[in-house]
Amino acid sequence: MKKIYILGIIMAAFVSCSDFIEEENLSGESADSFYVTPDGFNSLINANYEKLRDIYGDSPFLFEGGTDLISKGRGQGPLGLTEYRDLNSTSDGVADLYNECYAAIQLANRAIYYAELTEQTAELPVLVSEVKFLRALSYFLLVQTYGGVAITDYIDSPVLEFDRNTAEEVYIQIISDLEDAIAGASDGAYFGRVNKRAAKNLLAKVYLTRGYEPFGSQNDFTTAAALADEVIGGEALNLPFSEVFRPGNDLNEEVIFSVQFDAASISADPDGLGSRQYAYFGSYLGGSEVQGQAPARDYSSSPTDFAISLFTEDDARWEGTFMTEIFYIDTDDYTGPSYFTYYRVPEEEHNSLTVIEFYEPQWFTPEDKANYLATKNLAPSFKYHNYGEYSSEWTDTVSLDYEVICVKKFDDPSPTTAFGGRSSTRDIILSRLAETYLVAAEAYLQAGQASTGLLRLNAVRNRAGVADATIGEFDIDYILDERARELFGEYHRWFDLKRTGKLVERTSLYNNQVNESDFNGAGALKILRPIPQQALDLNQNNDFPQNPAYN
Template sequence: MKKNIFAALLVALFMSSCTGDFLDKSPSDQVTTKEAITTLSDVKNAVNGLYSLMASIYYYDLSMFLYGDIKGDCMQPTSWSGGRQGYSFYFFDHTASVPNNGGLWGRPYYIVRNAFNVIKAIDDGKVNATQAELANYRGEALAAIALCYFDLTRLYGYPYAKDNGASPGVPLLDHAIGYGETSTRSSVAECYEYIINKLKEAIPLLSNSRNDGHLNSYAARALLARTYLYCGMNKEAFGTADMLINDLKSTGLYYLVDNAHYADMYAWGNKFGAEALFQVSNTPTSNPGRDGLSFMLHWWGYAAVVLTDDFAQKLKSDPADVRNQLVATYQDGGDHQYYNLLLKYPGENGYNSPSFDNNYTVIRLSEVYLIAAEAGLKAGGELRQPALDYLNDIVRRANPDASVSDAEFTLDRVLDERAKELVGEGHRYFDLLRNGKKIVRRGGKHLPNAPEEIDWNYYKCVLPISRDEFTFNPDMEQNEGYTKE
């Protein structure tokens, strides 16, 4: 394992000490040691602490969503937002000395460390509770590890399809790291295999009930389907998504929101809604304040990130598409130009004022339908028609009079629907990159001197390993094109 990882984590933890309580359950966002976990209450607090660490601007309260959207072609920073995190993401301003990754290395690894300490305490019999009482907590810790490694792999490793996962991924840990430990990077293929195995281990342990703000079995199954899709296991991705959708149709525990209630799904007061398989939670007493995603996107907040003109026009080309209700146009008093705003993160009074305590959806049921559509299309054969049906479930929900014919059922059409449905939820950049598509950003209000065309051959399409890592482990491999300084 790695002393160098641990050094980077110390910096990340220091930056995150203001995270606060999670759902008023008083977890700690400090490093959880296995020696501190001896009771069922300790386990509960330690697991809550994993989600508290996720609810940070260095991960799912800002960075992960901005990274996945602003580096694509649907969202961009405004000209006055220089110095904000989205600005550096948009310009691919990444070097080993100033990686500008928003804590996207240290934060996930800290969660992994704490999760392994929970698992170690349980497995060593240190907790005074039955295995049945501890099973779900162990499952949550495993699922959290899988989620963190999924993000680390797609941030620091090239897309699987580029070279069948042969390029370097990230160091894989099997326990809570300590001082003096070193390790090398595993391949992208090995990372995805690791993630899949962790999820398969977690799912039988996890609750089949709603557990808002926590990873349950349905969220883990959705993440498994997403992982299969990312590493080209399309039959497995379709089968996992298809079974999950049908199981949820039977239970009614989560369901696809209909056209009439679509915009309501994003209302400030509609936290943990019908499609929210996993949301990172914020509360009035524990939230990112002005540094969170909602304030960053809100016109009366920083207005630092807007929809690109091309994407807004694409959405508006079908006036009957219900998703147009989530777009508003504002005129800036300085340059007098009009900007299109995404309304997925409103305040308590709608979009009249920003909020600090929005929840952020990491895994949503609509995405599962779109995973089934893309995976079934790629697998072909008997899966093509049910995949098209799943795509049309999303298309017709947006506009009941619209549909996609078999002749129109292409990868570009699926990716187009993913963009319309999932914009602002951190997917677009990864969707284009993992499919070998070129990202084109020019014209409209795109900012000058930023990369205009990006694909997986551009070395900055992945983040560099920070130079701090090489201080302790000089043999660590850097991503191609970057230096170690």
């Protein structure tokens, strides 16, 4: 690999490393003397894991924006990423993933470099395997988002001229890193560090994604299916869906890999160090977060009508995904809506509580509505939100507080949490067993083994309590619908649509803020994000190509 980089990314990586040394290297040793000790090298490994927070811990727009499931609420996200019309190399948010992933790659390269120099211990090969997984994950995010990108070695001085590797070459690098990770990582249970199962799981997703590329092959789908089945290993989906996301249960049996957060690690700067996944996917909650009664919602990423329509009455994922009732309390300290009362009062007592907001599901009949209104304790300012009147489309008409249904999967009701900015202590689940079943389903379908794929998909539906899908309806659109129900808001959707070639079709069909023509640009479709302008400006290689649609 060439030692290629851009100054801005090098400086970002050096700043991250400098901050880390200031916090951990109290002796003031140089990197050359610090990282060659077991304690110093372990600190470098920890810095690699910490970088995941910068990649995933902030806004969701690169992962969920501009899709069939999420569109603008009352607030505005970065318009280029969410609506495509003004998407260009200087658009807000375009450089975020590029910079953070390259900073992560530089940290990984640093660890791999110092692994040759540090004191050799029995643990060292395992740590290097973990770092190779993390590097592969960053490259995988980059190649899906931007196409072919530069592959880099560890560097210790700025290099201002660099070339662009092909997407095929990047996939080869990713697969090589993950094969090394599988060979060397721990075979133990997941406790927050990369293990063999996590590496196999990511490799299955990589092969599945490569199979759709022009340089992919049918064998990629077959390999993906086999790897996914190895990860599943006969394990059933035993946890109820609601338990997978129950606060305080982040390291449950279904989780394969996640970004780790806890109160102690973010206490120095909760707004700067915590997770913001909880802060999106719903409406502003009337200021009650100030009193610790609700999370601080951004109101810029709301479920579409289509997303809400995917759930049926018998699907446990409806109640497991959305907060359908908001309770009201009247105490000496506070009177008003109390979102967190849902968690603070035992579930068996919920029917006796006073309700201030209710979001009607699509299967309610007029009789169901009348019965609800007659049997519930209703607050004086109670509002009944009819089906079809609480989505992102509804905010074009009404944009008041509580007008959009909220996603509750990522809620952090801990009383020690500061409810502002990036303050959640919940982990961000990047991969879990149910998604692996769906990866297997898709891979088997594309490998020409639809009946086997249908079994994997129906295992997910069985856990949700819904009827089996039939072979006649089992196609890629059905899989995408099932992924929407199971994985709503979990940072997969843009990549799902991009991978399957459905980004333009489904987004323009189901997101009322995007038209098919919005994807047109410079004679090509905007199905990759543009290479950030800052990277182009700092590159002295004038032949470095921008992505199609942005020239």
